[in-house]
Amino acid sequence: MSALFAILLYLATLVFIVGLLYRIGGYARTPAPLKIPTTPAPTTSTGVVLRITREVLFFESLFKANLWTWGLGWLFHASLALVLLRHLRYFTEPVWGWVAFIQPFGIYAGITMLLGVAGLWARRLLVERIRYISTPSDHLMLVLFIVIAVSGLTMKFVSHTDVVGVKNFMLGMMYFDIQPLPEHPGLYVHLFLVAVLLLIFPVSKLLHAPGVFFSPSRNQADNPREKRHTSGWGKKLESES
Amino acid sequence: MADVTAPAYRVIPIIPALKPGAMEGVKSFVANDKIQEAIGFPGQLVDDWHDKVIAKMGELLGKYRSLKVYMDACVHCGACSDKCHYFIGTQDPKNMPVARQDLMRSVYRRYFTLPGKLFPKLVGARDLTREVLDEWYSYFYQCSECRRCSVFCPYGIDTAEVTMAAREILDSVGYGQKYSNEIIGKVHKIGNNLGLPGPALADTLEGLEEDVKEATGIDVRFPMDVKGAEVLLITPSADFFAEPHIDSLIGYAKVFHATGTSWTLSSMSSEAGNFGMFIGNYEQLRKIALRIRQAALELGVKRIVVGECGHAWRVAYSFWNTLNGVGEGADPNDQFAQMLQKQLDHRYKQPMHICEFTWDMIGQGALSFDKGANDKHIITFHDSCNVARGSSMGGYPGGQFDIPRNIIKAVANNFVEMSPSTTHERTFCCGGGGGLLTDDLLDLRVKGALPRMEVLQQVVDEHGVNFMACICAICKAQFTKVMPIYGFDRRMVGGVHQLVSNAIILGDK
Numbered sequence: 029m030s031a032l033f034a035i036l037l038y039l040a041t042l043v044f045i046v047g048l049l050y051r052i053g054g055y056a057r058t059p060a061p062l063k064i065p066t067t068p069a070p071t072t073s074t075g076v077v078l079r080i081t082r083e084v085l086f087f088e089s090l091f092k093a094n095l096w097t098w099g100l101g102w103l104f105h106a107s108l109a110l111v112l113l114r115h116l117r118y119f120t121e122p123v124w125g126w127v128a129f130i131q132p133f134g135i136y137a138g139i140t141m142l143l144g145v146a147g148l149w150a151r152r153l154l155v156e157r158i159r160y161i162s163t164p165s166d167h168l169m170l171v172l173f174i175v176i177a178v179s180g181l182t183m184k185f186v187s188h189t190d191v192v193g194v195k196n197f198m199l200g201m202m203y204f205d206i207q208p209l210p211e212h213p214g215l216y217v218h219l220f221l222v223a224v225l226l227l228i229f230p231v232s233k234l235l236h237a238p239g240v241f242f243s244p245s246r247n248q249a250d251n252p253r254e255k256r257h258t259s260g261w262g263k264k265l266e267s268e269s
Numbered sequence: 270m271a272d273v274t275a276p277a278y279r280v281i282p283i284i285p286a287l288k289p290g291a292m293e294g295v296k297s298f299v300a301n302d303k304i305q306e307a308i309g310f311p312g313q314l315v316d317d318w319h320d321k322v323i324a325k326m327g328e329l330l331g332k333y334r335s336l337k338v339y340m341d342a343c344v345h346c347g348a349c350s351d352k353c354h355y356f357i358g359t360q361d362p363k364n365m366p367v368a369r370q371d372l373m374r375s376v377y378r379r380y381f382t383l384p385g386k387l388f389p390k391l392v393g394a395r396d397l398t399r400e401v402l403d404e405w406y407s408y409f410y411q412c413s414e415c416r417r418c419s420v421f422c423p424y425g426i427d428t429a430e431v432t433m434a435a436r437e438i439l440d441s442v443g444y445g446q447k448y449s450n451e452i453i454g455k456v457h458k459i460g461n462n463l464g465l466p467g468p469a470l471a472d473t474l475e476g477l478e479e480d481v482k483e484a485t486g487i488d489v490r491f492p493m494d495v496k497g498a499e500v501l502l503i504t505p506s507a508d509f510f511a512e513p514h515i516d517s518l519i520g521y522a523k524v525f526h527a528t529g530t531s532w533t534l535s536s537m538s539s540e541a542g543n544f545g546m547f548i549g550n551y552e553q554l555r556k557i558a559l560r561i562r563q564a565a566l567e568l569g570v571k572r573i574v575v576g577e578c579g580h581a582w583r584v585a586y587s588f589w590n591t592l593n594g595v596g597e598g599a600d601p602n603d604q605f606a607q608m609l610q611k612q613l614d615h616r617y618k619q620p621m622h623i624c625e626f627t628w629d630m631i632g633q634g635a636l637s638f639d640k641g642a643n644d645k646h647i648i649t650f651h652d653s654c655n656v657a658r659g660s661s662m663g664g665y666p667g668g669q670f671d672i673p674r675n676i677i678k679a680v681a682n683n684f685v686e687m688s689p690s691t692t693h694e695r696t697f698c699c700g701g702g703g704g705l706l707t708d709d710l711l712d713l714r715v716k717g718a719l720p721r722m723e724v725l726q727q728v729v730d731e732h733g734v735n736f737m738a739c740i741c742a743i744c745k746a747q748f749t750k751v752m753p754i755y756g757f758d759r760r761m762v763g764g765v766h767q768l769v770s771n772a773i774i775l776g777d778k
């Protein structure tokens with residue numbers, strides 16, 4: 029079982045990293061031939077950095093759109109971030125001070141993350157418009173997060189697993205020295221679904237995470253009159269005329 | 270078209286329930302082969318359209334980062350789902366921005382993503398069939414590319430970019446829209462969207478000079494093709510004869526007159542509008558923009574000023590520098606741009622909006638007004654979508670909102686705002702933009718105007734508003750057509766420079 033999980037997690041990590049780099053490379057290489065920021069937009073690159081930062085940290089546009097979706101979405105994402113950071117303890121020895129500090133918050137973040145994602149799912153099921161636009165994969169994605177969160181929380185609050193063993197396994201993975209993974213069904217479910225998440229990341233709507241940085245309507249400075257904007261293929265037309 | 274009626278106002282502006290298929294049958298007239306071929310598209314739907322559509326989609330995904338990112342990034346959160354005026358007015362779920370994008374995204378997933386190839390049902394992917402293609406045609410010509418959805422999208426996904434790509438794909442396989450493509454043909458053949466030839470234009474301008482002389486006793490000129498003039502005015506051709514557009518043209522002329530600015534129109538390039546943007550065709554967009562460059566070089570003007578036109582201002586402000594070099598900041602080795610840069614006067618923004626011009630002149634004290642002349646009006650201002658969300662004015666974010674309002678307040682005493690959830694960046698499209706200002710889509714246009722009409726009714730009831738100013742030729746034409754259907758007087762709509770024209774004191778220069 030340890031070997032199986034080791035192979036799965038290595039594979040998933042590889043697909044995640046290579047796949048994501050490939051997608052990001054694709055976004056970066058594709059030209060943006062025209063200036064299309066959604067205005068009013070910042071006129072300087074500092075302003076653009078601030079705009080994207082507000083978008084990434086506070087979901088500024090979503091806040092304007094719908095308070096329920098914003099609240100639930102933000103709760104989910106902020107909790108997820110905290111939970112991920114908390115999990116660094118399984119990959120570091122000694123554990124970094126700030127990671128140790130956030131442990132208790134990280135645990136409660138697991139609960140708020142579950143609340144957030146459950147709320148988003150309720151919205152997807154109950155609001156007619158959102159139900160209409162939902163595909164089976166939209167629902168499954170939320171189920172995936174719910175099961176990951178529940179299996180993780182179960183190991184904390186209901187049926188403990190040997191966390192020292194888990195940590196040994198993870199540290200071993202990092203040095204290509206496979207250690208035994210504690211036998212625990214909840215842990216198996218948890219790790220398996222995390223691997224699934226990593227595997228589908230580069231081919232699913234999870235690409236919204238890198239996408240937000242490459243969105244021309246958000247990442248362009250509004251200075252078209254002051255600075256001539258050109259792109260490869262657009263510029264080539266000039267030599268032809 | 271007598272059967273077109275206005276939808277009822279919502280008592281509370283709640284989000285409407287879905288009426289699937291409500292606008293399914295709506296299909297803007299398809300372009301015939303003559304119209305198509307005149308601008309380089311296949312005359313009829315080509316036999317191998319299926320493969321050509323997929324190939325074209327692949328090409329566009331490689332050429333436009335916007336499309337590539339937007340196809341992937343949507344999470345179906347629904348933030349945009351209640352933001353489109355066509356959805357609010359028609360209740361057709363496919364007029365929700367996300368659903369409109371999904372018409373294309375479903376095909377993208379099927380042919381360009383692994384999960385869509387393996388498990389199409391799971392991820393909402395579908396084969397490209399003739400029904401899908403027809404659905405594209407129907408619903409991508411029910412989008413006015415107003416970008417309201419992109420304001421609210423957490424990733425800034427702009428449905429306009431998707432609509433433009435879809436129209437470009439449809440055109441490339443011979444499935445074009447009559448209205449937009451016919452107009453593009455006219456620009457190339459005659460010089461403007463309305464097909465008004467040079468001599469007729471000269472006549473019209475002469476007539477205007479006489480009218481203004483009669484009304485004011487002053488010789489206000491409407492010059493055309495004057496070499497060496499300082500300003501080249503590029504304005505939507507509707508300004509030359511449509512009501513109420515023409516009153517704003519008179520306003521521009523009076524501003525130029527009162528400030529002693531030498532200016533000219535161009536008979537060759539007598540159109541600010543650029544429908545190349547509406548159909549998402551870069552070559553047309555560029556070719557039409559190059560006409561302005563040509564006119565500027567031929568006439569040797571120092572400045573280029575753009576009249577009241579929404580999408581034209583987006584093209585001029587955001588795209589001209591890229592497309593035809595009207596602007597600044599070009600690379601010194603950029604010969605294409607430098608040719609024009611030497612000629613233009615860089616003390617001024619290039620291009621400049623007529624509202625920026627007028628507001629600058631007001632700031633310099635070069636204009637004086639009799640505000641009382643507008644006292645019969647209680648005025649509100651409709652932000653036009655392309656100005657609000659696709660451009661700016663004054664060189665700072667939000668100048669596009671302040672400057673037209675500042676002008677109105679400088680020339681009139683009674684100004685009232687409409688509900689803030691429908692102005693500034695949140696403004697609603699008039700319902701006729703983006704290549705939909707055609708009578709074969711009148712039903713859609715009337716329904717799309719609903720959210721604007723609702724809040725207009727509010728300020729009419731509460732403040733007695735009797736004039737809605739705007740700075741867009743399409744808004745003006747759309748409102749004069751649909752407002753009577755909502756029970757308003759069509760003369761309630763007019764341009765900002767119409768108000769300027771009413772109040773400006775010309776003296777006896």
